[in-house]
């Protein structure tokens with residue numbers, strides 16, 4: 001289980017995170033939403049070690065990991081995708097996924113036994129594109145590949161930063177089904193950031209809402225949208241009043 | 242946690258393990274080298290035999306350079322230092338005592354009294370180079386790209402200065418002569434083939450693939466827990482050993498060496514060869530070396546002037562230097578991935594084969 005509490009992070013004068021919290025249990029799909037600039041990506045970067053928090057705690061399965069570097073955190077069992085895609089452009093799709101698996105096999109051989117690169121490619125609809133250089137794929141396909149690559153590390157927690165960005169309705173639905181089935185298959189905890197609220201509502205049991213660097217509400221989809229604070233952020237102060 | 246149940250996909254059975262891809266791919270890539278080499282051995286006059294031997298030694302250096310530069314994406318300017326260390330290792334360890342009394346009578350560490358069998362000398366030399374490479378690799382691996390390149394250049398200069406200014410051991414500016422000439426073109430070619438296969442094996446290995454990933458996207462590699470520093474260290478040491486082998490071959494072929502052989506001229510020539518062919522692949526290293534070796538020889542004819550195709554040409558000294566510079570600049574500007582592109586020869590061939598079958 002991932003549990004994040006009281007994270008603060010400033011860039012110069014900008015308080016990107018001002019006491020942010022997040023929680024995700026094994027087998028749970030958690031949503032993380034909030035307006036642009038709320039600090040969602042910054043929170044992912046802190047949790048995965050790409051940024052050092054100014055204060056706060058990050059614990060994974062009871063072990064404190066705040067401030068570790070990205071390699072150690074990945075080794076500890078948190079995988080991620082990037083809002084601005086980061087693929088190995090000249091490697092083939094298969095190699096992109098395989099390289100993650102090979103590293104996992106070196107570090108955690110017992111977990112890597114549960115990973116099958118070909119099956120992952122199949123699951124994410126990439127089998128036909130396996131030999132294509134990743135850099136020549138359309139944006140949306142690169143996103144799918146990044147998720148498959150992250151899953152090839154056999155993570156306990158998977159953090160997806162806007163996986164549905166740029167996908168059409170049909171693709172978004174398929175993505176939702178795939179994420180759910182990945183969860184069922186591996187019992188990984190999955191944190192999904194997105195602006196597509198219908199998508200978030202359809203797959204998440206619990207949603208964290210952030211604004212201005214901290215959590216303003218948390219709950220299941222049905223309850224959450226009755227919360228005036230959430231309505232205020234999403235629809236505007238007039239509607240909440 | 243639930244056990245995963247997977248379908249077997251049809252492509253799986255046909256995929257070969259990485260070491261098989263490395264060996265077979267490396268051998269395919271080496272075919273042009275072997276063919277040209279055999280032709281030269283069988284029919285060419287001595288002058289061209291020697292030329293081919295030098296080219297084959299350069300090939301070993303370029304392949305060694307590719308192992309680090311091509312996989313890590315970090316420019317390396319110090320590879321000739323390792324070639325020099327290899328050559329001087331042989332000079333110091335394998336030269337007959339009689340000769341050594343003339344050249345380095347006051348060698349430190351009792352080395353003036355040492356004369357090893359060339360084969361033993363090779364092993365000792367490679368061991369020493371490995372130690373130097375492990376130490377320098379620790380420094381290089383923790384630096385970012387440009388800083389690492391500058392340090393590799395500094396390493397070249399340090400080693401060169403050592404050759405020049407420690408005459409008791411390296412005989413300084415003058416040539417070190419009398420090294421047993423026990424290696425000929427066939428042996429050099431065999432080493433060339435071997436290092437091509439080794440370089441290709443590294444490229445295809447799990448660690449080689451990870452290192453290539455770090456070059457293409459360091460953050461994504463970090464997020465997969467890939468240890469870029471450790472991989473850079475590994476490839477630096479392997480690259481150093483291959484470059485040192487080239488120096489060893491040179492010493493055992495030529496019998497005479499001097500510090501300036503392993504300096505800027507060689508650094509830039511081998512760099513131009515790799516850039517011309519394409520640093521991403523071993524194929525690029527091989528073809529870049531072949532093409533530029535032949536090209537530079539043609540240019541040398543112009544350089545010395547004389548009559549070419551009925552025209553009387555004046556001598557144009559320095560033309561080959563200009564050509565090397567032009568190759569680097571033009572490649573960087575027009576085709577940064579080199580003339581061979583991103584694929585290895587065997588991959589291109591099997592792709593072409595598949596397309597042929599597809600169109601039938």
Ligand SMILES: Nc1ncnc2c1ncn2[C@@H]1O[C@H](COP(=O)(O)OP(=O)(O)OP(=O)(O)O)[C@@H](O)[C@H]1O
Pocket residue numbers: 011014015016034035036037038039040041042043083
């Ligand atoms: N490296 C940085 N340097 C300076 N400011 C930053 C940096 N990264 C983020 N910020 C600022 O921190 C705030 C939070 O940004 P963040 O990217 O986390 O938001 P977000 O919730 O992911 O937004 P979006 O939905 O647009 O992706 C923003 O005001 C942003 O400008």
Ligand SMILES: [Mg+2]
Pocket residue numbers: 040041042083161
């Ligand atoms: Mg964001």
